[in-house]
Amino acid sequence: MMAGIIFACSIVLLLQFFVSYCRSLIAVSSKQVLSPEVKDVTGIQRTASGDDFKRVMQLLQLCPERPEDRNGVQAIGAYFSLLGFLRATVARMAPSMRAWAESERGHCAYFAAVALERRISFSRDMLARQMDS
Amino acid sequence: MLGPVDYLLWFLTALLELSVVVCALGRHSFRRYLALNIYMLGSLVVTILRYWIFSRYGFASTEYLYFYYYSEALLTVGLYFALITLYSFVLSELQPGQSIRLAAIVLLAGTAFFSYLVIQQSTDRMLTRFVVELSQNLYFVGLVLTYLLWGAILKLRETRTQLIQLVLSLGVYFSAFAATYALRNLYPGLHLVSGHLPQLIALSLPLAWAYAIWRVPEEERLAPSRLVVVPR
Numbered sequence: 001m002m003a004g005i006i007f008a009c010s011i012v013l014l015l016q017f018f019v020s021y022c023r024s025l026i027a028v029s030s031k032q033v034l035s036p037e038v039k040d041v042t043g044i045q046r047t048a049s050g051d052d053f054k055r056v057m058q059l060l061q062l063c064p065e066r067p068e069d070r071n072g073v074q075a076i077g078a079y080f081s082l083l084g085f086l087r088a089t090v091a092r093m094a095p096s097m098r099a100w101a102e103s104e105r106g107h108c109a110y111f112a113a114v115a116l117e118r119r120i121s122f123s124r125d126m127l128a129r130q131m132d133s
Numbered sequence: 134m135l136g137p138v139d140y141l142l143w144f145l146t147a148l149l150e151l152s153v154v155v156c157a158l159g160r161h162s163f164r165r166y167l168a169l170n171i172y173m174l175g176s177l178v179v180t181i182l183r184y185w186i187f188s189r190y191g192f193a194s195t196e197y198l199y200f201y202y203y204s205e206a207l208l209t210v211g212l213y214f215a216l217i218t219l220y221s222f223v224l225s226e227l228q229p230g231q232s233i234r235l236a237a238i239v240l241l242a243g244t245a246f247f248s249y250l251v252i253q254q255s256t257d258r259m260l261t262r263f264v265v266e267l268s269q270n271l272y273f274v275g276l277v278l279t280y281l282l283w284g285a286i287l288k289l290r291e292t293r294t295q296l297i298q299l300v301l302s303l304g305v306y307f308s309a310f311a312a313t314y315a316l317r318n319l320y321p322g323l324h325l326v327s328g329h330l331p332q333l334i335a336l337s338l339p340l341a342w343a344y345a346i347w348r349v350p351e352e353e354r355l356a357p358s359r360l361v362v363v364p365r
Binding site for chain 2: 003004006007009010011013014016017018020021023024025027028068069070071072
């Protein structure tokens, strides 16, 4: 009985903490402006939409991974899947929820584009260092 | 019998625990987050000792089992102290030094008393069942404390991004472990909760802390009300 209550409370709070953590990661990246080059590559001009996410993630996987970004990218990937699940289930019945989930998916895509920007500059730095040596 | 994935996760855990301390030293945050760093160093020592006991006595030995669960319980209590320092950061403007110290003493005494009650009631139970229940309760107490801290952050409009991320990742860690142990208590034979899942959850905390300390600048600010699903 006690274990059941603890399990239910923990799952609810886990979701709450996880969503807030992901939104804190997104909030930090949303302040960064994308370079014209990344805007061209990703097709994101001002605001990103949820449909951009998969494409940006594919581009992200083409670049060498930065160890310090791995945690954030994976967490946002899981958050995006959670939003996709919400959109396909609960949000069908609540239009406001659908709009919220769509806007959040767009923020996830923007986060991925910022991560892509970082990886591109990281790759350039690596290349420059190799050329120097 | 452990496979290559287990060894890899074991090695990664030690590496990430060390990386938190290295990141804190690199960003000159070691003293600021002293309790968090001491906790990570303690975790690193425990991870190494676990490996030593495992290689000496084997994975299924009573020695390893005792050491694993009791070191975990001690580390969880250690994490409460790290959490207390996060409280002092959030409540620093209220000048609650005395109250926080008192709360820390009450918390420690309460945890000791609670553990004593659990041990007293468990004399007729199997060791594994008892330790799973104890861990579940300790993690749940940690979760409640973290949730109270998160409430204080929202109420006091704490804006330090780094601090917010440290607290939220701690919340994810405590809640994931509390849920895992509760599930294990409900279904002792369930392989999912005794396989790689606890190791992966254990990895998440040093990973998130290292990320927050290394990547998020100390002066970075955000409105915490933006982070909750239901706007305040």
